[in-house]
Each structure stands twice: as structure tokens, then as C-alpha cells.
Amino acid sequence: KDNNDNNNSNNNSRNGNDNDNTVSCKKMVDQWVQRVVEALVEAIVDGGHGHALPLRMSVHAGSELGRHRSVVVVETAAKKLRNVLRTNHGNRITQPVSVGTHHRDMERRNNNNTARRREKKKKMMTTTTTTTTHRSKQNELDDDDDDDDDDD
Structure with missing residues (x-):
């Protein structure tokens, strides 16, 4: 039945x-x-x-x-x-x-979401580091340009 x-x-x-x-x-x-x-x-x-x-x-x-x-x-x-x-x-x-x-499937989903968040955070950290490094180099170039102006 x-x-x-x-x-x-x-x-x-x-x-x-x-x-x-x-x-x-x-x-x-x-x-x-x-x-x-x-x-x-x-x-x-x-x-x-x-x-x-x-x-x-x-x-x-x-x-x-x-x-x-x-x-x-x-x-x-x-x-x-x-x-x-x-x-x-x-x-x-x-x-x-x-x-x-x-709930087996919910646990799997949560584990997958946690892994995705870790990966995203890792990418963001890499991006942030790259951006910070890039800005620092740009600031050095800007500072060098300012030094040239002082010589005149």
C-alpha cells in the first residue's frame, strides 16, 4: 500500500x-x-x-x-x-x-560552499596583494616624478 x-x-x-x-x-x-x-x-x-x-x-x-x-x-x-x-x-x-x-546532501553543499569561500578569499588575498604592490610601484614612480620637478 x-x-x-x-x-x-x-x-x-x-x-x-x-x-x-x-x-x-x-x-x-x-x-x-x-x-x-x-x-x-x-x-x-x-x-x-x-x-x-x-x-x-x-x-x-x-x-x-x-x-x-x-x-x-x-x-x-x-x-x-x-x-x-x-x-x-x-x-x-x-x-x-x-x-x-x-542531512547528507546539505552537509555536502555546506562543505562545497566552504571550499568555494576559501578559494574566493584566497583569490581576493592574491588580488589585494597584487593591487597593493602595483599601487606601491605607481607611488614610487609618482615620487620620482616629483623629485624631477624639484631639480628645476
Whole structure:
């Protein structure tokens, strides 16, 4: 059933029906959060995870509709999961849990941007040095011209 929902989402988005796609994304986020909560409860209750035996859970997501949409879905899911954990209906989660997000493509993009900034700064430093040297030589020439005027 999930595959059909995903295929319908793709078709809706391609046909310009983003409203249906938004509803589908919200439904997917709700289901995803429920699955994560159930996995957490199982890990804490059945697995004995907690302070003495910490658990690190990673949930990966991707989108055929593009990385920006998957980032939005993940951030929305993280926000909803935090809210569910804070309210903790029925006190099902008995251990502290923190929720974070990590976006592989965003990290790559940030690393590329950092490298570009370093390269640009390096070029600017070279340009500034060249310009300063050029100005200094020009000033020397101007000073020499001024000396010639004094001889007259």
C-alpha cells in the first residue's frame, strides 16, 4: 500500500496537484512518527535500553521528488516526533530521548560552499596583494616624478 501511495504522490506532484501531495506527506509523517515511537517503546521496554545501555537509532529518508522535499519531510517528522515525546501519552517512553536531524546532501553543499569561500578569499588575498604592490610601484614612480620637478 505504501508504494501505491508514493506512486500517487509522484503523479500528483507531476500533474501540479501539490495539495494532494502535501496531504500525502503529512499522512506519511504521521505514520513514520508512529513507527519510530513504537520502535522506541520496544527498545526501552523489551531491550532494556536507557542510561546504562544507550540506544542510537537512525531513520533514513529519501525522496524521488527531490532533496528539498525530503529535507522538509524529515524536519516535519522530527518536529512532530519531539511533540509526541514531550506529551508522552500514557508515559510509554520512560527514558530521555533526544531527536536530531542530519542531512547528507546539505552537509555536502555546506562543505562545497566552504571550499568555494576559501578559494574566493584566497583569490581576493592574491588580488589585494597584487593591487597593493602595483599601487606601491605607481607611488614610487609618482615620487620620482616629483623629485624631477624639484631639480628645476
